[in-house]
Amino acid sequence: MYADRKGGMDFLESMIALMAVTTVLAGFLMMVVTTVPDDRDPCEDLDGPRFTGNVENGDFEPSFIHYVTSFIDSRGLKGCIISVDIPGGFADCGDPIVIGETGTPVSSRTFTSIIQSDDGRSFPAFFEVVLCV
């Protein structure tokens, strides 16, 4: 394969340029994909409907403690703080529920559930979940 008088190789030169550009851009694309930090919010994996409970004698009894304990263990998190808010004052929510250790908060999310009361009422409750590392 020889160059012409002007030093050009016409078709072959174009093919080589095309492959070079394609290869470099493909490499760039792979680099971008592999170096984008994994900033996925761990709260996205929480199962919202699991945050519920019931009201007995006016006190809120959570039913998610075991689930949250398993969740933070499986994700390598230090702990979790869960604040329960029941509008209307239909139950005593007490202090925020702390599971594990209260380290640095990394993520939070609010879930809505319906709480069953032992007197036949059912009403919404809001759970603010803060995950800590």
Added chain:
Amino acid sequence: MRLNEHGFLALADAMIFIIVIMAACAVIASYETDSAFDEKDPSDLMTAVESTVLRLSDLTDGDDSMVRMTDLLAIYAFEGTESIEIYSKELLDGWSGGRGCSISIIYTNPIGSVFERTIGSGDDPIRSTERTFSVSTGGTVSITIGLCS
């Protein structure tokens, strides 16, 4: 204008370049849109309102009979009971975390008269949901929950 093989390959080169750049942008954009997960959906609150059952005496001067929240909102639209408005505002604040949102209630009684009231604030909602429920004493109540930015 005619392209020789040199010009044609240069054109193909440029087009492949554009396609690869577009693919890169699409990949990066998909990472960014994942963060939009936390957007609230008014239908969640609508489901909660629909499932709420209270005593009539919890929010009105009535007896201890059980009543659905949708019926209580119909009562509010009819006579503007303050305690129902306060409880509804607590629901809105608890759900939205203080963002502007509102519940609009239109109660149509059995003879066709219409009563309308709105709880909360927030003009021009970015997302809203509407549902109509039958009222236990007759008529229908149409509830719209809107979330503002």
